[in-house]
Amino acid sequence: MFFTALITDLYELTMAQSYLENDKVGNAVFSLFVRDLPPNRNFLVSCGLETLLEYIQRFKFGDKELKYLESLNIFKDSFLDYLREYEFTGNIYAVPEGRIVFQNEPLVQVEGPLPDVQILETLVINVIHFQTLIASKAVRSYLVSKGRTLIDFGLRRAHMPEAGLYAARASYIAGFEGTSNLLAGMKFGIPVFGTMAHSFVMVFEEELSAFRAFARSFPERTILLIDTYDTLEGAKKALKLMKEGVKVVGVRLDSGDIQELSKKVREVFDKEGFKDVKIVVSGGVDEWDIQRWLTAGCPIDAFGVGTKFITSYDAPYLDIAYKLVEYEGKPKYKLSPGKATFPYKRQIIRHYAGGKMEYDRVVKYTEGGLVELIVEKGTLKKNLPTLRQIRETLMEELKSLPEHLTSLEKSHYPVIVENNS
């Protein structure tokens, strides 16, 4: 995507200028962590690191940006020169993507000369926050979907196209099979899905003519939207086509009483022996709906999940912060009420019992734990995993998630932050 180093808050740059003027250019460590999980989240899925590294690599101040900054009459020439030369040359310690993480755990730790790592604050929070938010929401649908197919239908109500793109990535990691978003298909190789909207049906004088026309255009991928006028009537028209020998892969229901309609539609097809026709459900679907419908035995094969996951509507943000934890080897704390921080670069040690996660300890950093050194002196230490590998990491990880955390109901996982300062 488009990128400029001006994707930042003014105060990052005022601070950086003052650091340079006051000789505060020693080695600093900032830590990105989530203080408390939202009410409806039992864990988070680490996500967005690859995007962040890509953005940091492109975090450069060009002529246009510098000219704008100069026009503000805030910055000295020497500082603008610093920005012109800016390039990240520090270290990044992070939990790789697709891992399960919890409150107070350092997702990303950035180390380097103080001004250099300060000015990345806004970017680091923004990029990791969003994909972690969305992956952590999407995985809840995955956990209750019992093998049904989940597809991201959210682009239209994502908070601008860029959010749609990266939500597609995050939801694919979290177990979705694909997306309706073509840009995500092109950029990330995520499988794309989609057939028709109500407008298609409405343009034809007869619903049946619309179905017939679409089937002619896409004989191998006909999924018919049957709820434009009357869902059961729509199902019967789909049936008529099938009996004529037209191949119908599935039908989609986007409104109405899904619990009742999905069963009745299934019956319409099964009675005539069309047991392979899939039923796809969309329209404001979230994980609670999926759980309710599947518990009620609804014969639904796939869900188009959209608005509610792509906005993470029940928790549209995380209580995430990027805090100074170490400067020139000394611990740094903040004591503000409710916003206290833990000092030092940290490692996460996970303890298991019977193959299941039992508790985590957050300790002073040493190698060997969830946190890995990803970027050293500005250079990537090893190749990042592919999107598919990240997805597999999470699928594997979910197997060791304790039962009570897999539930949609609130539960708690213990994280012990050792105060070894």
Added chain:
Amino acid sequence: MFFTALITDLYELTMAQSYLENDKVGNAVFSLFVRDLPPNRNFLVSCGLETLLEYIQRFKFGDKELKYLESLNIFKDSFLDYLREYEFTGNIYAVPEGRIVFQNEPLVQVEGPLPDVQILETLVINVIHFQTLIASKAVRSYLVSKGRTLIDFGLRRAHMPEAGLYAARASYIAGFEGTSNLLAGMKFGIPVFGTMAHSFVMVFEEELSAFRAFARSFPERTILLIDTYDTLEGAKKALKLMKEGVKVVGVRLDSGDIQELSKKVREVFDKEGFKDVKIVVSGGVDEWDIQRWLTAGCPIDAFGVGTKFITSYDAPYLDIAYKLVEYEGKPKYKLSPGKATFPYKRQIIRHYAGGKMEYDRVVKYTEGGLVELIVEKGTLKKNLPTLRQIRETLMEELKSLPEHLTSLEKSHYPVIVENNS
């Protein structure tokens, strides 16, 4: 920003191909409207049109996009040729930005050959939805701020940088004075604000040294963050500096009991005659906080409003749709339960009583009403207003908003959709 026509859902293109194959290329009108307002919104602010027009102008399928689409083995060569030549040549009727609008009112209506206007669906919804969502949220803070300064501090928790950029635009229209977002400053000329974070204070051994260092760097724009350790102690250190003759424009409080602390901090300064020092409050602020604090007489001069407005956390999406309402001059309806639509291209007629809005009627389109013909045959009919003009439009418009709608509490405005089909 970066842009590609692949910012769309696959089904827009499958439908378009089938339209072309089935000779459904007649004149169509699609209407973008919000069905119901969220619980906490009494009205919406129309926002995002300029961005949409910019994106539509750039909605082109290049070689890379076409190659990807070809690789899907869904599309015929003739359709890919259609996409290669695609250019919007239709009409756009819209409510200009900065107007107050309500449920069931057509914000944007797109008219042209069916496939051409169908494939814009995802983009039209996405772009108008987000800025309308954010302007409608931000204006609530404006309505209760009684002349205090509001600043957008939200970038870090926006859903990716692009959302941060356009939220800055939307909130400026809605009455904010500025933003911390430098890209929004450069791109839109919005005033930028910002000074220091907790990390700045923590790097120095003494809070006072941090304050002194910052004031040296920015003698004309020193706003000190005083809550890192103890807010009142922080205020006293700021006072010490002022008594030494250092110019302090203001102090910022980002945590704690704001109601109590803002009053005590004010007292610290006033007692010594520093009545001009501003108090800025940030940290999870929303419109309910602003109203509560100002009602309680808190001496707060400015609010940094962030996460809660930039995610529209209490209503992170609108029930917005882009529906076919007319095809070849004939009305088009949808009957799905709870999702019925009104046919025909529409106009909004607003009725006033005593200078205040009384009710709206949504009627068949004729000139003269809130809806204007903005783009005719692909060409902009007149220059769009500047950002400042849009902001002034809204400020003027708010004067005719009935009292009960200006409240944060839920109220209702009547919109009569005439069923003159």
